[in-house]
Amino acid sequence: MQLTPTVLTVDQGGTKILIAECDQAGHLFNSRKYPSDVSDQHAATKQIQSAIAEYLKEPHHGDIKAISISTVGRIDSETGIWYEINPDHPTPVALADIIQKQFELPTYIGNDVYSATVAEQAFGIGQTTDNFIYLNVGTGIAGRVVTNGQIVQGAHSDAGEIGHMVVDFNSKEQCICGRFGCVEPIASGLGMSRATIEKINAGEDTSLKIDDHGRVGTEQLFPAYDAGDKVAREVVDRALSALACLILNLIRVSDPEAVVLGGGVTNGDWLMTHLKPLLGNAVTHLMKVGVVKSQLDPNQVAIMGASRLGFVKGGLL
Numbered sequence: 001m002q003l004t005p006t007v008l009t010v011d012q013g014g015t016k017i018l019i020a021e022c023d024q025a026g027h028l029f030n031s032r033k034y035p036s037d038v039s040d041q042h043a044a045t046k047q048i049q050s051a052i053a054e055y056l057k058e059p060h061h062g063d064i065k066a067i068s069i070s071t072v073g074r075i076d077s078e079t080g081i082w083y084e085i086n087p088d089h090p091t092p093v094a095l096a097d098i099i100q101k102q103f104e105l106p107t108y109i110g111n112d113v114y115s116a117t118v119a120e121q122a123f124g125i126g127q128t129t130d131n132f133i134y135l136n137v138g139t140g141i142a143g144r145v146v147t148n149g150q151i152v153q154g155a156h157s158d159a160g161e162i163g164h165m166v167v168d169f170n171s172k173e174q175c176i177c178g179r180f181g182c183v184e185p186i187a188s189g190l191g192m193s194r195a196t197i198e199k200i201n202a203g204e205d206t207s208l209k210i211d212d213h214g215r216v217g218t219e220q221l222f223p224a225y226d227a228g229d230k231v232a233r234e235v236v237d238r239a240l241s242a243l244a245c246l247i248l249n250l251i252r253v254s255d256p257e258a259v260v261l262g263g264g265v266t267n268g269d270w271l272m273t274h275l276k277p278l279l280g281n282a283v284t285h286l287m288k289v290g291v292v293k294s295q296l297d298p299n300q301v302a303i304m305g306a307s308r309l310g311f312v313k314g315g316l317l
């Protein structure tokens, strides 16, 4: 019996490495999780190597033809070089080469948002249009512009760092990138959490509590907003306005048919319900689809996209 061709796909996130064999339809088989630490690229590379070695000791589902990896940071998918996790500490690693030599399988890499965009293209909004913007709103904010079916990567594989677009020209808040008023510290999950904690520490009256991880998540902020909590209202209203501004600016850049939102902050319906009224019609009226939430499973979108990358680049389709 002939085995199904599969790609051994690795999704390295901040807290875990997910590995699965994927078929060309994006189905996952034999998913397993391994520990992850992405604070240092060399340590993170070693973790990927040992996780794959462990994974390959188990029986296979199909005939593994390639390895494909999604991880965080700036990555050149053409050369397979992982430039940096943190722009302040670039330590380029030839990740694709290292893995390819060790496991003797063609290896491809891409970053998490690029992978998610590939998944949208193959299995999500790409079924409807070749012109869209994928926007991830989670711990941080990033995205990719897709124009006529091409994902814009840029000269240095640094396209899509749209969390660092300024949306508040008069802001006194300095972003990690050095500029003032970037959308990421205002509207990302981490940004909203930090703004809330500042207000709690300043003694403002609120029902919000800092959790065991030192965060105030949207699962607390959004219900508190609905209950009329003043701090939640201030932080979240500012985030919503910033996000709406970002989206409307981006639409002006590439004239897409859709803007697709993914990432932890978009979980449930709350964000989309409260964001939509701020988008109006003036900028969005030409769009066939409009601003929508991703229909793909947020826990699988990066790994699905990475597997697709493996099938496409490996000439396996």
Ligand SMILES: [Zn+2]
Pocket (backbone or CB within 6 Å): 163, 164, 165, 175, 176, 177, 178, 179, 182, 184
């Ligand atoms: Zn910035």
